[in-house]
Every structure is written in structure tokens, then in C-alpha cells.
Amino acid sequence: MTTNGKPKFAMYWAASCGGCEIAVLNIHEKILDVDANFEVAFWPVAMDAKYKDVAAMPDKSILLTLFNGGIRNSENEEIAHLLRRKSQILVAFGSCACEGCIPGLANLSTTEQIFNAAYHSVSTDNPQGIYPQPNYTMPEGVIHIPEFYPVLKTLDQVVAVDYYMPGCPPESHQIAAVVDLVVKVLHGEATLPPPGSTIGAGVSTVCDDCPRQRNVKTIKKFIRIQELVNPDPEICLLEQGVPCNGSATRNGCGALCPQAGAQCIGCYGPSEGVIDYGARLIAAFASVIDSNDPDEIEHILDGIPDPVGQFYRFNLAGSLLRAGVPAWKQ
Amino acid sequence: MQRISIDPITRLEGHGKIEIFLNEDGDVANTYFQIPELRGFERFCVGRPIEEMALLTNRICGVCPEAHHMAAAKAADAVYKVEPPPTGKKLRELLYSGFYFTDHTTHFYALGGPDFVMGPDAPVAERNILGVIHKVGLEIGGKVIQARKYGHTIVEMIGGRKVHPCTSIPGGLTKGITEDQRAEIEQMGRWGIEFAQFSLQLFNDIVLANKSYLDLILGDIYTHQTYSIGLVDENNKVNFYDGKVSVVAPDGERIGKYAPAEYTEWIAEHVEPWTYLKFPYLKKVGWKGFVDGKDSGVYFATPLSRLNAADGMATPLAQEQYEKFYSTLGGKPVHQRLAIHWARLIELLYAAERIVELATDPEITSPKFHTVPTEKPTEGVGIVEAPRGTLTHHYKTDERGIVTEANLIVGTTNNYAPITMSIKKAASSLIKKGTVNEGLLNMVEMAFRAYDPCFGCATHSLPGQMPLEITIRDAKGNSVEVVKQYC
Numbered sequence: 001m002t003t004n005g006k007p008k009f010a011m012y013w014a015a016s017c018g019g020c021e022i023a024v025l026n027i028h029e030k031i032l033d034v035d036a037n038f039e040v041a042f043w044p045v046a047m048d049a050k051y052k053d054v055a056a057m058p059d060k061s062i063l064l065t066l067f068n069g070g071i072r073n074s075e076n077e078e079i080a081h082l083l084r085r086k087s088q089i090l091v092a093f094g095s096c097a098c099e100g101c102i103p104g105l106a107n108l109s110t111t112e113q114i115f116n117a118a119y120h121s122v123s124t125d126n127p128q129g130i131y132p133q134p135n136y137t138m139p140e141g142v143i144h145i146p147e148f149y150p151v152l153k154t155l156d157q158v159v160a161v162d163y164y165m166p167g168c169p170p171e172s173h174q175i176a177a178v179v180d181l182v183v184k185v186l187h188g189e190a191t192l193p194p195p196g197s198t199i200g201a202g203v204s205t206v207c208d209d210c211p212r213q214r215n216v217k218t219i220k221k222f223i224r225i226q227e228l229v230n231p232d233p234e235i236c237l238l239e240q241g242v243p244c245n246g247s248a249t250r251n252g253c254g255a256l257c258p259q260a261g262a263q264c265i266g267c268y269g270p271s272e273g274v275i276d277y278g279a280r281l282i283a284a285f286a287s288v289i290d291s292n293d294p295d296e297i298e299h300i301l302d303g304i305p306d307p308v309g310q311f312y313r314f315n316l317a318g319s320l321l322r323a324g325v326p327a328w329k330q
Numbered sequence: 331m332q333r334i335s336i337d338p339i340t341r342l343e344g345h346g347k348i349e350i351f352l353n354e355d356g357d358v359a360n361t362y363f364q365i366p367e368l369r370g371f372e373r374f375c376v377g378r379p380i381e382e383m384a385l386l387t388n389r390i391c392g393v394c395p396e397a398h399h400m401a402a403a404k405a406a407d408a409v410y411k412v413e414p415p416p417t418g419k420k421l422r423e424l425l426y427s428g429f430y431f432t433d434h435t436t437h438f439y440a441l442g443g444p445d446f447v448m449g450p451d452a453p454v455a456e457r458n459i460l461g462v463i464h465k466v467g468l469e470i471g472g473k474v475i476q477a478r479k480y481g482h483t484i485v486e487m488i489g490g491r492k493v494h495p496c497t498s499i500p501g502g503l504t505k506g507i508t509e510d511q512r513a514e515i516e517q518m519g520r521w522g523i524e525f526a527q528f529s530l531q532l533f534n535d536i537v538l539a540n541k542s543y544l545d546l547i548l549g550d551i552y553t554h555q556t557y558s559i560g561l562v563d564e565n566n567k568v569n570f571y572d573g574k575v576s577v578v579a580p581d582g583e584r585i586g587k588y589a590p591a592e593y594t595e596w597i598a599e600h601v602e603p604w605t606y607l608k609f610p611y612l613k614k615v616g617w618k619g620f621v622d623g624k625d626s627g628v629y630f631a632t633p634l635s636r637l638n639a640a641d642g643m644a645t646p647l648a649q650e651q652y653e654k655f656y657s658t659l660g661g662k663p664v665h666q667r668l669a670i671h672w673a674r675l676i677e678l679l680y681a682a683e684r685i686v687e688l689a690t691d692p693e694i695t696s697p698k699f700h701t702v703p704t705e706k707p708t709e710g711v712g713i714v715e716a717p718r719g720t721l722t723h724h725y726k727t728d729e730r731g732i733v734t735e736a737n738l739i740v741g742t743t744n745n746y747a748p749i750t751m752s753i754k755k756a757a758s759s760l761i762k763k764g765t766v767n768e769g770l771l772n773m774v775e776m777a778f779r780a781y782d783p784c785f786g787c788a789t790h791s792l793p794g795q796m797p798l799e800i801t802i803r804d805a806k807g808n809s810v811e812v813v814k815q816y817c
Contacts, residue, residue: 019494257490
């Protein structure tokens with residue numbers, strides 16, 4: 001691996017979808033700033049992806065590592081430890097690394113349930129009940145695949161994390177802003193925020209960026225988005241009864257979904273200072289329910305048919321609930 | 331027994347990994363292409379509202395979230411037995427055509443194209459998008475960026491976001507488009523038609539006019555006789571968004587067409603203990619292992635299989651190219667896997683023509699883009715053609731529309747068995763008597779890349795290359811030889 005004297009940059013995907021990588025590529029010409037100011041030391045999307053090359057580097061020799069994806073299996077965890085050792089600054093990049101994201105919903109199920117769904121599905125022909133094995137002896141020799149963990153973990157549940165960059169995926173303009181900041185820091189024109197900070201996002205809520213009107217109106221029932229008759233494009237979706245997560249969700253995306261007529265689903269995680277996203281959102285929803293009658297309130301809440309998904313859709317793995325009951329029983 | 335490991339080969343829901351075992355003569359005994367990751371979507375979609383499937387399953391793949399968004403939305407329509415109004419359907423297909431335009435452009439110019447434009451024997455350092463730009467001219471680089479950007483713009487206009495669109499819901503969409511947006515999309519589509527024609531001309535001039543490239547395409551090493559599948563409209567023309575799945579035998583005979591709800595009669599999935607990914611096959615033919623032929627249920631689902639499974643293209647310019655394709659390659663069906671690259675460009679042209687057709691449809695700016703579902707939700711299947719293969723989403727729900735069972739057969743998964751076979755064939759052809767020809771690296775890479783496996787595009791987007799390393803070990807697992815490519 002050549003070295004050109006520039007600080008080293010790395011980006012890695014663990015259990016992720018690749019959307020974070022696409023979002024980085026979508027910063028277009030800013031990629032050239034990355035190239036001009038950094039030596040890309042390790043970035044499977046962009047170049048050679050050999051783990052052993054990273055292992056051979058001196059510790060702390062990578063200045064900045066953006067790590068996306070959750071920790072779903074043994075390989076993910078090994079690479080997290082490796083990159084922590086080699087990196088001065090490790091950023092949990094995107095919702096999966098920060099808080100588990102959608103794949104973290106798997107923590108509501110046991111490994112057996114997950115395997116059963118995958119390998120005994122309606123279209124699967126598996127009369128012998130075969131499941132993948134980490135080590136399997138074929139006639140020619142033993143072959144290996146990583147071990148599937150009982151729960152999906154966030155990055156900071158396996159290694160120390162310096163900064164968090166939320167979003168599913170982080171919006172490209174936010175990535176570009178972070179690139180600008182880091183380049184300024186390299187040139188002595190700016191300083192890094194305190195360790196542990198959330199970067200590339202706002203400090204408020206999606207509601208504060210949403211142009212829809214809020215009239216402090218309360219509701220008598222929740223309505224699912226497809227049941228909304230004649231939706232008003234100007235009025236707050238929650239006030240129209242749609243369970244929109246904007247009030248608990250950190251801003252930074254520009255309120256894209258509500259502006260497209262869809263409810264915020266919470267991909268930027270909890271707003272600044274909020275310890276548990278679900279608790280905050282429950283409080284926000286409670287405040288718009290127009291009733292003091294326990295039975296009526298119960299009935300109104302029936303309009304949220306999947307509470308755990310509603311309140312912890314992106315952050316179950318990283319929330320105070322952590323892994324969820326079936327997982328900690330294992 | 332000698333053993334060769336290629337790790338990582340590329341990203342496909344995790345890293346792909348290839349193990350090659352040699353027999354006592356030093357020839358290939360067997361190869362294993364392993365997928366080391368599972369995330370469990372089919373389990374944790376259970377318990378979630380059906381309308382969220384289009385949002386949650388996006389996160390299966392950030393490269394092709396549009397495909398999951400559409401398949402899940404169509405399945406949710408079916409769960410509620412609701413048809414989106416014509417404008418709703420057309421807007422979804424317009425979004426989807428914009429996505430195809432971007433995705434196919436990326437693959438041809440950054441991933442698959444360099445092998446041909448530069449030539450498979452070109453120095454590694456030139457066999458990438460930059461090499462293509464140098465050879466063809468600088469302005470092409472600008473055009474490629476423009477093409478990708480236009481496709482993304484269409485996705486964002488209709489889908490609300492560039493990555494992970496959010497607007498498709500049971501019964502249609504949450505928003506429509508304005509006349510200004512329509513006009514802009516039309517303009518981008520017209521530019522796109524020219525760009526696609528330019529790309530086909532480029533392929534014609536550089537690849538088809540060169541006998542050695544043509545021989546490579548037509549050679550045995552990249553040929554497999556398998557079934558072809560692909561979505562077709564009511565006239566049996568290729569369609570990405572809607573229709574029935576046509577199934578064509580290796581000899582070209584159409585053995586049937588299935589509607590989404592009938593997929594379990596046609597497709598089954600085989601499980602192996604050494605990989606997390608399943609191997610789909612044609613149920614009516616049966617799983618016979620990793621073998622070619624009419625008696626083997628192995629099929630492929632790519633741009634080439636879609637052309638094979640259809641009777642033609644629904645737009646005029648793409649139809650001309652379709653006819654030229656088969657007359658040049660000796661009739662239907664075509665089994666040479668490298669022809670997938672050419673087929674992809676014909677689909678690129680179709681996508682651009684379709685963008686213009688839909689953008690000039692008088693209904694496209696109508697505010698009637700959603701029908702409120704009124705039926706009790708039960709069960710539904712949605713199928714679209716993802717760029718990398720037929721994508722099937724199947725959900726059962728309770729009476730509240732809460733998912734009780736989910737089954738997903740995703741694009742690249744369809745091609746798991748044929749990719750495995752292509753890798754084995756390339757390896758067997760190049761490894762003789764224990765000698766690993768360095769050409770194996772690129773030949774294996776090309777075998778794999780033709781299918782554009784999911785994440786192939788992301789993996790290759792900057793240098794346009796797949797880093798490979800092959801380690802040959804003796805029977806005790808000691809490394810005896812390492813062959814590397816751009817390490």
C-alpha cells in the first residue's frame with residue numbers, strides 16, 4: 001500500500017445495506033476533497049479490501065474511520081476491533097452503527113426464530129431442516145462462514161466510539177459539511193467538537209425543519225397513512241392523526257419525508273439530549289391525545305398497532321431496552 | 331488436497347467468499363461461493379404494519395432500495411386488494427424507470443464496461459472508468475455523471491428521497507408531481523434516450539467491431555444452458571414494474587407465465603449448510619444441483635434472461651436494438667453470459683424511452699394518485715424486476731394489516747446458483763495441473779461481474795475493479811502460492 005504523507009481515511013460497512021456508501025458517493029465533487037486531503041487507506045467500496053493490510057498498519061495510523069453497519073456476526077465484530085485499534089477517530093456512521101437501525105428489530109426474536117423464518121419459509125424446500133453452520137465439513141475440506149450472533153449490537157456496544165453521525169442514510173449535504181469541517185481541522189482552521197458528540201445533524205427536531213403548519217390541535221384517533229382521506233399537504237401529519245415521529249427525531253435531513261406526504265419514521269434517531277427515543281415519542285404522542293377517559297385513551301392507542309416498531313423502529317438495539325426480552329434470555 | 335481461497339471477492343449482503351479445491355491431479359475438484367451474512371428481515375417484518383414494508387425492506391439494499399420499495403408496495407396493494415389509480419401506477423413506474431436508468435448506467439460505465447472498452451487484457455491500471463474516459467473522451471465522464479444524476483433526480487422528485495424512497499403506500503402514493511416537474515422529467519428522459527443510443531453505439535464500435543471481443547462473448551467459458559425468467563407485459567414485452575413472470579427453457583420454449591400470487595408453484599429455494607444464502611430454482615423442474623440443462627431447475631434472472639423470456643421491447647428504439655441483438659448472436663435464446671452487458675444497454679434505452687412515454691402521459695400530473703383501501707387485508711405478493719433479477723415480496727397479515735408471515739426472494743439471490751456455476755467453470759478452465767493462470771483472476775471476476783451481483787455496483791464504483799487475491803494452500807493449509815491483483 002503506498003503512502004503519500006497525507007492523513008489516512010477509512011470507511012467500512014458491517015451489517016448494513018450499502019446506502020451509507022451511496023450517500024457518500026452522492027456528495028459528488030466533495031469526494032475530490034476527500035481525495036485531495038486524505039490517503040484512502042481502506043474503503044471496500046472504493047478500493048482493495050484486504051483486512052490483513054489494515055492489520056499490518058501501525059496502531060492509530062488511520063486518522064478518520066467512518067464505520068457503518070451494525071454488529072451482526074463475528075466478522076463484523078472482529079473488524080470493529082481492528083479498526084478501533086488502527087484509528088484515531090472512529091465515527092459511528094449512519095443509523096445502523098449508531099443505534100442498530102431496522103436490522104436491530106431482529107433483537108425481538110431468537111436466533112432460532114430468525115433461522116426458522118429464513119430457512120423454512122413458504123418457498124423453501126428444506127425437509128432436512130438444514131441451517132447454515134459456521135464450520136462445515138465438505139468432502140474436500142472444512143469451509144467457514146462467520147458466526148451469527150444472538151443479537152445485533154451497535155458499534156459502541158463493542159468498541160469505544162468518538163463521534164456519531166445519524167441518518168438512514170446520512171444526507172449527502174450533511175456528509176459534505178462534515179468533510180468540510182474535517183478538512184478545516186486538518187488545516188488548523190477549526191477544532192473538532194467534544195468527543196461523544198453527534199455530528200452532521202441538527203440539535204433540534206424534524207418538526208422544527210418541517211414546513212407543515214402546527215396548530216396545537218389534539219386528536220381523537222390515530223390514522224394509518226393509507227387510510228387518510230384527502231390528506232392536507234399543508235397541515236402537520238400528526239394533527240391529521242398520522243403517527244409521525246418528527247417530534248422525537250433529530251433534525252438534519254431537512255424533513256424530507258413529511259414534505260413528500262409521508263410520516264417521519266425516525267431515521268435520524270433521538271433529538272439532542274434525549275436518552276431514550278421511544279420514551280420521548282410516547283410522551284409526544286400522549287400530549288396530542290384529546291381524552292381524559294382511560295378507556296377512550298386505550299381505544300385511541302389501539303390505533304398504533306405496533307408500539308415497539310412505532311417507538312423503537314430505528315433504535316431498538318441502542319435504546320434503553322437494549323436487546324429486548326427474548327434476546328437477553330439467551 | 332490443495333485449496334484456494336478468494337476472500338473477499340465482493341460485497342453481496344456481506345462479503346462473497348470463494349473456496350476452490352483441487353484434486354490430486356491439480357485440477358478443480360469443486361468450488362464454493364459463500365455468502366457470510368444474514369440479517370433476518372423475513373423474521374422481523376413480522377409484527378409490523380403492512381404499509382411499513384415499503385420502508386423497512388428498503389433497508390435490505392441501499393443500492394437498489396427502489397426495487398424493494400416497489401415490490402413491497404405492490405404486495406401491500408395486493409394485501410388490501412386495492413389497485414392504485416392509473417396515475418399512481420404510472421408515477422411508480424416513472425420513478426422506477428429513473429432508477430433503472432441510473433443503475434444500468436453505473437454498471438456499464440464503472441463496472442462491466444471497462445473490461446470491453448479497454449479490453450480484458452488491458453493493464454489493470456487502465457481497466458476502470460478512468461481508462462474508459464481516457465479512451466473514449468473526457469466528455470463521456472461528464473455524461474455519465476449527468477446520467478446518474480438525472481436518474482436520482484427523478485427518484486427524489488417522486489420518491490421523496492434520493493436513497494430509501496418513502497412515498498409508495500398501499501393504494502398508490504403520498505404525492506404527485508407538478509407540471510414543472512413533469513416537464514423537467516421529460517427533458518431528462520429525452521436526453522437519456524440520446525445517451526443510451528450513444529452508449530449502444532459505443533458498444534457497437536468498440537466491442538462488436540472487434541472480433542476478439544466478440545469471440546470472448548461467444549466463447550464456451552462464459553456459456554451456461556439454463557432457464558431464463560423475466561417479467562413481461564400483456565404483449566409479452568419486457569416490463570420492469572408489472573406483469574407476469576415468463577419462464578423460458580434453455581431451448582427457447584416458453585414453459586409458462588406466472589402471476590405474482592402463483593410464484594410458490596414455480597419457484598422453490600434450496601438450502602446448503604455452508605452459506606447463509608439460499609438457492610432458488612424452478613420447482614416444476616426440480617433441484618438437481620449446480621448443473622446446466624433442461625432437466626436442471628437452475629435459472630437466471632438478469633437483463634439477458636429478461637430479453638430471452640420476452641418477445642420484444644415495448645418501445646420502438648429498444649425493439650430495433652433487441653432485433654439486432656438476436657440476429658448478431660444467432661437467435662434466441664442467448665446463453666452467453668457476457669451478453670448480459672449488451673442486454674443491459676438495450677434495457678437502458680428502454681428505460682429512457684419509458685421515462686419519456688410516462689412523462690408525456692396526460693394523466694401523469696393528475697392529483698388522483700391514491701386510492702384509499704377499503705377491503706380487509708389478508709395476503710399479497712408483489713413482483714418487480716430489480717436490475718439484478720426478479721424480486722418477489724410475499725406477506726400475510728392479520729385483519730388489522732399486521733404482518734404475520736413474510737417471504738422475500740431478492741434479485742441477486744435468483745442468480746446464486748448460476749453465479750456459482752460460472753465461477754466453477756471459469757476456475758476449471760483456467761486451473762490445470764495445479765497451475766493457476768494469472769488470467770484466472772480477471773476471468774473469474776468477469777464471470778461474476780456480468781450478473782451485476784447486488785453491491786457489485788457499489789463495490790466497483792470508484793476504481794471499477796474488483797480486488798482479488800487467490801491463496802493456494804497445501805493439504806495442511808499452508809500457503810504455497812499467492813496470486814494478487816492490485817493489492
